[in-house]
Amino acid sequence: MQNRRSNRDGRQRPQSEIKSALRSLQETHAANLRHKASDEELLKFYEQMLLIRRFEERAGQLYGLGLIGGFCHLYIGQEAVAVGLQSALTPGKDSVITGYRDHGHMLAYGIDPKVIMAELTGRAAGISRGKGGSMHMFSVDHKFYGGHGIVGAQVPLGAGLAFSHKYNEDGGVCMAYFGDGAANQGQVYEAFNMAALWSLPIVFVVENNGYAMGTAVKRGSAETDFYRRGTAFRIPGMNVNGMDVLEVRAAAEVALAHVRSGAGPVLMELHTYRYRGHSMSDPAKYRSREEVQDMRENHDPIEAAKAELVKRGVSEERMKDIDKQIRSKVAEAADFAENSPEPELPELYTDVLVETY
Amino acid sequence: MGIELRMPALSPTMEEGTLAKWLVKEGDEVKSGDILAEIETDKATMEFEAVDEGIVGKILVAEGTEGVKVGTVIAVIGGDGEVTPSSAPVLTEVQAAPPAIAIERPVAAPRAADPAVPAGTNMKMSTVREALRDAMAEEMRRDGRVFVMGEEVADYQGAYKVTQGLLEEFGPKRVIDTPITEYGFAGIGAGAAMGGLRPVVEFMTFNFAMQAIDHIINSAAKTNYMSGGQMRCPVVFRGPNGAASRVGAQHSQNYGPWYANVPGLVVIAPYDASDAKGLLKAAIRSDDPVVFLENELVYGRSFELPELDDHVLPIGKARIMREGSDVTIVSYSIGVGLALEAADALAAEGIEAEVIDLRTLRPLDKETILASLAKTNRLVVAEEGWPQCSIASEITAICMEDGFDHLDAPVLRVCNEDVPLPYAANLEKAAVIDAARIVVAVKRVCHR
Numbered sequence: 162m163q164n165r166r167s168n169r170d171g172r173q174r175p176q177s178e179i180k181s182a183l184r185s186l187q188e189t190h191a192a193n194l195r196h197k198a199s200d201e202e203l204l205k206f207y208e209q210m211l212l213i214r215r216f217e218e219r220a221g222q223l224y225g226l227g228l229i230g231g232f233c234h235l236y237i238g239q240e241a242v243a244v245g246l247q248s249a250l251t252p253g254k255d256s257v258i259t260g261y262r263d264h265g266h267m268l269a270y271g272i273d274p275k276v277i278m279a280e281l282t283g284r285a286a287g288i289s290r291g292k293g294g295s296m297h298m299f300s301v302d303h304k305f306y307g308g309h310g311i312v313g314a315q316v317p318l319g320a321g322l323a324f325s326h327k328y329n330e331d332g333g334v335c336m337a338y339f340g341d342g343a344a345n346q347g348q349v350y351e352a353f354n355m356a357a358l359w360s361l362p363i364v365f366v367v368e369n370n371g372y373a374m375g376t377a378v379k380r381g382s383a384e385t386d387f388y389r390r391g392t393a394f395r396i397p398g399m400n401v402n403g404m405d406v407l408e409v410r411a412a413a414e415v416a417l418a419h420v421r422s423g424a425g426p427v428l429m430e431l432h433t434y435r436y437r438g439h440s441m442s443d444p445a446k447y448r449s450r451e452e453v454q455d456m457r458e459n460h461d462p463i464e465a466a467k468a469e470l471v472k473r474g475v476s477e478e479r480m481k482d483i484d485k486q487i488r489s490k491v492a493e494a495a496d497f498a499e500n501s502p503e504p505e506l507p508e509l510y511t512d513v514l515v516e517t518y
Numbered sequence: 519m520g521i522e523l524r525m526p527a528l529s530p531t532m533e534e535g536t537l538a539k540w541l542v543k544e545g546d547e548v549k550s551g552d553i554l555a556e557i558e559t560d561k562a563t564m565e566f567e568a569v570d571e572g573i574v575g576k577i578l579v580a581e582g583t584e585g586v587k588v589g590t591v592i593a594v595i596g597g598d599g600e601v602t603p604s605s606a607p608v609l610t611e612v613q614a615a616p617p618a619i620a621i622e623r624p625v626a627a628p629r630a631a632d633p634a635v636p637a638g639t640n641m642k643m644s645t646v647r648e649a650l651r652d653a654m655a656e657e658m659r660r661d662g663r664v665f666v667m668g669e670e671v672a673d674y675q676g677a678y679k680v681t682q683g684l685l686e687e688f689g690p691k692r693v694i695d696t697p698i699t700e701y702g703f704a705g706i707g708a709g710a711a712m713g714g715l716r717p718v719v720e721f722m723t724f725n726f727a728m729q730a731i732d733h734i735i736n737s738a739a740k741t742n743y744m745s746g747g748q749m750r751c752p753v754v755f756r757g758p759n760g761a762a763s764r765v766g767a768q769h770s771q772n773y774g775p776w777y778a779n780v781p782g783l784v785v786i787a788p789y790d791a792s793d794a795k796g797l798l799k800a801a802i803r804s805d806d807p808v809v810f811l812e813n814e815l816v817y818g819r820s821f822e823l824p825e826l827d828d829h830v831l832p833i834g835k836a837r838i839m840r841e842g843s844d845v846t847i848v849s850y851s852i853g854v855g856l857a858l859e860a861a862d863a864l865a866a867e868g869i870e871a872e873v874i875d876l877r878t879l880r881p882l883d884k885e886t887i888l889a890s891l892a893k894t895n896r897l898v899v900a901e902e903g904w905p906q907c908s909i910a911s912e913i914t915a916i917c918m919e920d921g922f923d924h925l926d927a928p929v930l931r932v933c934n935e936d937v938p939l940p941y942a943a944n945l946e947k948a949a950v951i952d953a954a955r956i957v958v959a960v961k962r963v964c965h966r
């Protein structure tokens with residue numbers, strides 16, 4: 162890979178030029194803050210967000226019933242991020258990778274809720290045949306690459322996926338999601354460095370939901386403006402409201418245009434909020450109920466989209482219909498996940514290696 | 519129609535908890551997502567949310583009640599008639615643990631022997647270094663997805679010159695110098711393999727790969743299994759491993775046992791040039807992640823190498839380097855040279871040793887070891903590395919479990935001394951295995 166930097170010989174670019182390049186995407190975004198969605202498009206976003214919300218609620222319920230085990234990290238509250246960003250991507254062409262809070266990203270990429278739920282319940286019909294669980298799910302067909310349980314690991318892996326897009330010249334972009342907590346992992350900056358050095362087609366997405374387990378951002382991060390953390394690598398940053406699906410979508414377009422032009426990575430910070438505990442078992446003592454209630458009542462991305470649709474004159478009927486459809490889709494997924502059989506015991510030994518030696 | 523709300527479990531092990539607080543009262547209208555109650559255990563608190571809408575009918579367990587069993591009906595929500603019945607799952611009976619079932623472990627198919635070298639094939643002398651380079655170059659010519667990345671692999675021609683000439687032939691797109699950032703580029707290599715490429719990631723030495731071991735194990739080795747066979751990671755991590763010379767403790771360690779411990783990895787540690795070439799080519803073609811352990815002290819040694827268009831050897835097959843009937847010496851990597859040296863010395867004293875080069879550490883070729891043990895009834899393992907939890911320990915265990923009836927003497931391990939490797943020449947020499955120590959051990963098992 163050729164180095165992009167013209168200053169390999171040590172010449173300095175003027176500071177002002179660098180600064181404005183780093184800010185330019187934010188300015189483009191500010192000039193056109195919200196995506197001009199048609200009614201149909203907004204309905205589609207609403208539907209996808211609602212699917213994630215209802216799916217996750219049901220997953221929480223199945224967990225309570227003992228049907229889901231281990232860790233189960235719900236995406237409730239963060240729906241606008243995955244839906245807004247991934248609506249600008251093409252499954253099967255652009256790759257997506259994230260951490261363990263991955264159900265929403267899969268649903269937003271059009272992966273069948275039945276096989277996701279069946280993975281959560283550890284069944285043979287699950288997307289990983291019951292051998293991955295909530296944190297380890299993949300769909301190579303969609304180019305959804307997981308589903309990773311080690312905080313931050315998905316960031317260099319994502320840079321590797323971006324490397325393969327560039328190497329194959331397939332026009333694809335990788336979107337690599339990670340949390341505000343993961344943003345403090347050293348390997349993230351190793352990946353930033355190489356992604357910028359080699360102009361890899363990748364959008365780094367920090368989903369800043371305010372907390373890493375029980376650690377509030379300001380207790381764990383010296384620089385709490387995560388979008389600025391690419392500056393040292395000359396990666397332009399974007400600071401985005403992650404609770405408005407149309408703002409998220411508009412920002413995604415700006416970032417993707419930059420990346421697809423061959424100009425290298427972009428770092429987006431999406432401000433969002435997790436309503437539920439970190440996983441199912443959570444002490445819930447590190448934040449106040451009022452704080453959570455305020456986010457739910459005044460900043461909910463789904464309620465906001467609903468209100469906007471109503472204001473646009475979309476009929477109550479239509480909304481109710483969507484609601485009903487999603488309920489039955491989720492009920493169907495839950496039934497499937499509850500009633501499909503567990504993996505056969507010989508599955509214990511399959512897929513350790515691909516080949517036989 | 520009413521929906522029964524049951525006491526949820528906050529974790530798979532929770533059996534009961536405290537219903538700390540009701541946030542709704544009878545007659546309240548709730549919708550999906552509203553918090554109904556707070557449940558507590560000694561470890562955690564959970565807000566219990568409504569999943570359906572309706573009017574809170576009866577509250578059956580008062581707030582503050584302790585010891586509420588998971589699954590107890592705590593309230594009833596009157597539905598609005600629109601709720602799909604199946605949307606209110608009932609607690610499934612917790613099934614009694616099934617009796618322990620003996621699962622048949624799959625039996626490995628007999629492993630392929632090395633392909634026969636056709637009569638009349640020209641044998642040339644080659645260093646291990648050249649053999650490795652040629653393996654990479656041939657595979658890069660054969661498959662456009664193969665590329666090489668690592669520190670100093672391109673411009674500098676490799677810190678140990680193993681990648682010499684590759685940049686010139688394949689250009690900077692396929693021969694890539696990385697910054698000194700092992701965790702990061704191991705992750706990029708693993709990610710590129712998930713994305714369909716065939717990366718060969720060079721570590722300047724495996725000592726530095728400890729910073730990358732998370733990606734080697736968690737990202738590369740476990741992915742195929744965790745994805746139910748859907749997502750592969752055909753990456754090769756290669757570089758020198760084991761003690762070099764006078765570089766001190768941090769630069770001198772054998773990681774063979776570390777990686778050989780991990781299901782999902784293939785681990786190869788060749789000794790001579792022919793195996794280095796044939797197995798590296800096989801490693802690059804493999805659909806599995808491979809850790810390929812070389813040895814700096816062996817790079818410059820010359821061996822016979824058959825001049826073939828495509829010299830590929832089977833992974834997972836040990837090689838009998840020297841036949842003998844009195845005792846078996848099992849080794850791998852640099853230890854093989856020492857074992858052969860010891861065998862020569864022993865032959866002079868009338869002891870015929872069979873020397874086995876494992877070549878692949880995972881999957882391990884038990885059959886070849888046990889067949890040799892059945893013949894010689896005595897076995898010594900020689901390993902340039904620490905003794906505790908070593909490959910030598912593993913082979914000893916295999917002999918106990920599967921070869922006990924054939925043993926005429928205890929299996930002995932000849933390993934490095936159990937200390938960090940010292941710098942001083944005399945101490946270093948004292949710490950690392952040599953042929954003389956192998957000879958002593960062999961004589962002990964032969965009662966001589």
Ligand SMILES: Cc1ncc(C[n+]2csc(CCOP(=O)(O)OP(=O)(O)O)c2C)c(N)n1
Nearest residue numbers: 262310311312340341342343370372373374
């Ligand atoms: C390397 C590593 N360290 C610690 C953990 C345990 N852990 C899992 S999630 C988490 C918090 C991460 O928070 P953040 O990145 O903000 O993501 P969020 O959960 O908010 O989505 C921790 C510490 C882990 N899985 N991996």
Ligand SMILES: [Mg+2]
Nearest residue numbers: 340341372373
């Ligand atoms: Mg967080």
